[in-house]
Amino acid sequence: MRQTLAIILCGTLIGTLGALFLSALKFADSARIAAINLAGTSSLPPWLAAVLVCLTGAAVAAYLAYRLAPDAPQTSLDRPGKETATPASQLGGLSANFAGTSLAVGAGFALGPERPAIQMGAIVGRTVCRILRLKASDRDIFTAAAGGAGVATMFNSPLGCAAYTVEAVLKRVDFKRSVIALGMGGISVAVARLISGNAINFPVGEISGVKPPQLLLCLLLGCLMAFFAKLHLQLIMVTSRGLISAMPRPVLRAALIGGLFGILAWHAPALVGTGEQMTQSILDGGLDLRALVIVFLIRFLLGPLSLAASVPGGYFTPVLLLGAAFGAMFGSVANEWIPMTDISPTVFALTGMAVALATVANAPFTGILLVIETTGAFSLSLPMTVAVLGAVAVGRLLHQPTLTHGLEQALNANPPKFM
Template identity: 25%
Template sequence: MQGKSIIHAITRLKLFLRGHEQEEARRMLLWAGVVGILGALATVLFREGIQLVQLLFTRHSGSLVHIAEGLTWWQRLLIPLAGGLLAGAILQFGLKWVGSARTTDYMEAIVAGDGVIGVRASLVKSLSSLFTVGSGGSIGREGAMVQLAAMVGSAAGHWVHLPQHKQRLLVACGAAAGLAAAYNAPIAGALFVAEIVIGTIAMDSFGPLIVASVVSNTTIHHFLGYAPVYQIPAFQFLSNWELIFYAALGYLLGHLAPSFITLLDRSESLFARTRLPLTLKLGLGGLMVGAISTFYPQVWGNGYSVVNSLLHQNIAWQLLALVLIFKIIATAATIGSGAVGGVFTPTLFIGAAFGSLFGTALGAIFPGMISPSSAYAIVGMGAFLAAATHAPLMAILMIFEMTLDYKITLPLMLACVIAYTVARDHRGSESIYAGALRRKRGLHAAEIAPVSKSP
């Protein structure tokens, strides 16, 4: 009798969450909040998993760059190799073992799928990403964090048998929640999905994205006590005439972004031509990162600790220039090998390092008349992100959320819009995410269905 009561209660809950048409919007906001909480918890599990993998490989946890600097040269060489081999083996044999035909890519599930993400295959990929990231792979941890949060949204929608368009919207809510949790930027998390994935900021889809992002951010930073990844200093803007230099910075980064995306494409093609098994391909990518790190340990990880360093202290421009070049190569090797992870944080690193170098050069030419190089680094983060993702509004709001400083708005908006315009008009240019989706499934913008309306 008690069992029947429980089943009846669960059935009533599912019917409530499915809702009636007239209450659809309110119910979706409620569900978005639930996905925000669960998505935040999923990202916490991944963060803690990275710490465990770091302990396994290095007997230390914390900043990967600081860990690498304390290791011997042969440890820096072999640890990324071992991590790559393990990550590749997990991918190669784990995916074969689970045998799921469902997509594990949240963008594909949203723009061209039915909103259902394969849970077992997603967990396998996330486990592989743990070993890549935890062993020093030059790739962002946010990729797997967003994927896990999106998987939670998919599972929630599937559990209550939501219609396909609502199911896809919940996956989008999960992705927004994951990004908000990763970067302490709830508005930018929602805009990332709206601008890049869905392609619209209509309120019937944007409202739930905002709710999921805000709830996720509140859960992870206020209730669980996680600090923001970047410690941004106060922004200094000395004079409006500096806007000329910020415009020039945006122009240069707008040209750099398509070249970076092309490099990632070519790296992927080169690794594919080797015809090596996935295990050996990821091992080769790890070996390349390890070889570089024997001289420059700063290439380990996603780059956030180096960004924090250059925002708060002066780094010799010669060293920073070399680290920037080799970080780009290490990122191309890691991503090209097929490792699971994100490109968001490495993109922010490139923008920050280039901006810092640009600001340092201006300071040498106009001593005492230019804002510190950290100001150009912060704006560079946003400008390169706008150029690489073709999402200037998201980039502007993300950096503003990180700084919470009104003085940054004019130089940031100017640089981001110019960088985006230059990158978009580049011959054959596409965003870093559109390129990945095209290579995976051959999907183009015309094939993307709206998630906010029923078919």
């Protein structure tokens, strides 16, 4: 009975908190543009106003993470069931994740909401378990499921939430864990939809399936993306290790990187932030091949810089943009050079999103289910599966690490100092 009550309470609280968090992130994106425009009306040069706005937001976000939630940035440990190495209050950790990520997104960093949502969900799960006095053997399961429910609210993805919980966090599947993860994720998504609406994240309309011979192209896409994922992860590790070593004070490092993002935010505002609008533009077919290449290359570099800033935030949403851009590029080239292809680049963009998430998170089921649920492209489950299998196979051959493992090594080698 207490376990059922815990599932309901956790799901309701996480869904409510998640809906508020998403609203805060959307407000932060629009507030950045408004603040830059407002500051530009003063005697300051417009570009300098943009730099100051983004610099300030980044510095405050890094300060909150350093003081209240040192495991909030991606450059830290990544398991909601674990206690943070540096003690911090539950309320402080929740506040740092909520406000810090909003400020980081407002500063234009290429970050997503899922890691803070995992941590906030885990805080809710631990608190509910303590209040209801659940057994110690159940607390880790409920805490992990609560973290997964946080992911579910960010992407409207209850099945993806359950997959993430058992695949990437608990790394073990049984009936009890599956029911807790599904129940908590389903309730949290239902509550979030009740508050913020019932729309999927990336609507794509009706998508036709892929013919069996064309699945070879999906397999090729997955194999190619595995190489780029390996390169991207190496770039993230090198960038994080280098910048953390050169500038060990996280607030100063975040401020300087925020200033760079401010310059880009002034000249090309569509290229900064979480990237959700750009992802939707790619899925709508609004970018030609040249624009896709530019977007892919710029975001390929912005991600490592954002993660090296040690501000609260995750990387799922930016990775989805990279996957969509690479897949759309692949589809455009395939349609031009390979006879009888005749597949919409949107199909490859969606497939690329699933591959990108699966390879970076080292979670194949999560990548496929999350993209299917966030786009409604259920007809592409087979090509996504084929592409992800190819990417996972190549990734194993390349000994590809997960994103978090590489960043743990970078952070542990250079412990941060304040300011």
